[in-house]
Amino acid sequence: MNIAALPLDTDLAIPSATHQTYLAIRELVLNGDIRPGEKLKIGDLKLRLNAGASPIREALSLLTSDQLVERIDQRGFRCAPTSQKNFDDILTLRCALEEMALRQSIAHASSEWEEKLVLIHHRLAKARREDRQQFEDTHKSFHMTLLENCQSPLLLRYCSQLYDLNVRYRNLAGRSETYGSRDVAQEHRMIFEAAIRLESDKAAEHLLSHYRQTGDFLRADQSA
Amino acid sequence: MNIAALPLDTDLAIPSATHQTYLAIRELVLNGDIRPGEKLKIGDLKLRLNAGASPIREALSLLTSDQLVERIDQRGFRCAPTSQKNFDDILTLRCALEEMALRQSIAHASSEWEEKLVLIHHRLAKARREDRQQFEDTHKSFHMTLLENCQSPLLLRYCSQLYDLNVRYRNLAGRSETYGSRDVAQEHRMIFEAAIRLESDKAAEHLLSHYRQTGDFLRADQSA
DNA sequence: TGCGGTAAAAATATCGATTTTCCGGCCGAT
DNA sequence: ATCGGCCGGAAAATCGATATTTTTACCGCA
Numbered sequence A, B: 001m002n003i004a005a006l007p008l009d010t011d012l013a014i015p016s017a018t019h020q021t022y023l024a025i026r027e028l029v030l031n032g033d034i035r036p037g038e039k040l041k042i043g044d045l046k047l048r049l050n051a052g053a054s055p056i057r058e059a060l061s062l063l064t065s066d067q068l069v070e071r072i073d074q075r076g077f078r079c080a081p082t083s084q085k086n087f088d089d090i091l092t093l094r095c096a097l098e099e100m101a102l103r104q105s106i107a108h109a110s111s112e113w114e115e116k117l118v119l120i121h122h123r124l125a126k127a128r129r130e131d132r133q134q135f136e137d138t139h140k141s142f143h144m145t146l147l148e149n150c151q152s153p154l155l156l157r158y159c160s161q162l163y164d165l166n167v168r169y170r171n172l173a174g175r176s177e178t179y180g181s182r183d184v185a186q187e188h189r190m191i192f193e194a195a196i197r198l199e200s201d202k203a204a205e206h207l208l209s210h211y212r213q214t215g216d217f218l219r220a221d222q223s224a
Numbered sequence C: 001t002g003c004g005g006t007a008a009a010a011a012t013a014t015c016g017a018t019t020t021t022c023c024g025g026c027c028g029a030t
Numbered sequence D: 001a002t003c004g005g006c007c008g009g010a011a012a013a014t015c016g017a018t019a020t021t022t023t024t025a026c027c028g029c030a
Helices: A017-031 A042-048 A053-065 A084-107 A111-126 A132-148 A153-172 A184-196 A200-223 B017-031 B042-048 B053-065 B084-107 B111-126 B132-148 B153-172 B184-196 B200-223
Strands: A069-071 A077-079 B069-071 B077-079
Touching: A017 A053, A017 A153, A042 A053, A053 A069, A053 B053, A084 A132, A084 A153, A084 A184, A084 A200, A084 B153, A111 A132, A111 A184, A132 A153, A132 A184, A153 A200, A153 B084, A153 B153, A184 A200, B017 B053, B017 B153, B042 B053, B053 B069, B084 B132, B084 B153, B084 B184, B084 B200, B111 B132, B111 B184, B132 B153, B132 B184, B153 B200, B184 B200
Parallel strands: none
Antiparallel strands: A069 A077, B069 B077
């Protein structure tokens, strides 16, 4: 029925309605288009995303894994609330886990990993901030690649989760371009170069400082 | 319709079908009644748990959060597979996170926490191994209480998840009672006492040794 | 003998309708 | 005025049926 869903010639299979819905809602939450704590009414979402109730319900259940949505038995779903405490919790744990992952990643360094890192860093350096989604994807990709070699899928998964949780806060804070006053690209380069040189301590130091600075910005912004 | 679902006089609200199903399947997976990698057919589960398809589907989606079930778009769900690597991953990360949590917990010690700990440890010491479910619950409760005071909900959640993942491996390994040859109660007491005395280093040491020993047992058992 | 293709069967994904539960407002009694 | 109990409408949960997709089993042909 749905013409747009026809296979066409791409080898990418048509994603299920559930999956599409999952991505759509996820995006809404991460971008802050759905506010923290907001109730997520199935009926509303049905209209908004014009999808059936079942896929939505399932997508929301899935989003629960990511801690982006909360499920309250018998009374639906709501967007995960935010708080200073929660933000600090995310930041702290993130620093701890990413440091761990980064060190392991470096410890297991291989030339494939290094090359991948070079590539991604290049893309990041080149990426224009204008294209939001594009930039965000590359940025996450860079950070995850740094950790990717840690040999622990579980740790990686947690890091990825925390990354996303953090991104939401970043997006919720006004798109304040005080952020721009920092030389973020430079920060990335420092991390990158230390990692390539396999200097764990340096790399970890730069990485954490990168996160903490971002943290400070958000905190400042939030009170505004 | 369903007589069994009537409120009765308990103040515990009747849980939704989804929630019941969630708990039921979770139990099946944790106990190893559903084997790792096994396909989870909605139709089968419908009969087995006599529930509708929707609750089951949703329960499975929820179980995905716990990493006990995997969802493959367009071709249903399957029980999360197991492997030596995965087991090691769980154990290692668990040690790291729990140590972190335990230290923080102790650092924030309060008399309420200490009292709660005393209580739970008493229950654990007294718990008979015969009553499986009862013992397991108390055991988890003890371990989580140790960490509970760490002031980081996220960290706590991850620890809880890893605990469960580990329990599955424990249950999958034959209910080998070589396990009994260890004085587990003694191990618990060591951890407990160090924690109460706020000796982080000692407590952490005992905790990790407790886990690692369990790990060794499982590894040994697994090859059998 | 094995291979590619295909039709039937099985299972998943999704929709639409129904049932249940929750929530807010209203009313009368203390 | 405040508390509890009782509607009525809204929303969530669930069921049953249908549409889609994946698997399986089979067949004829090189």
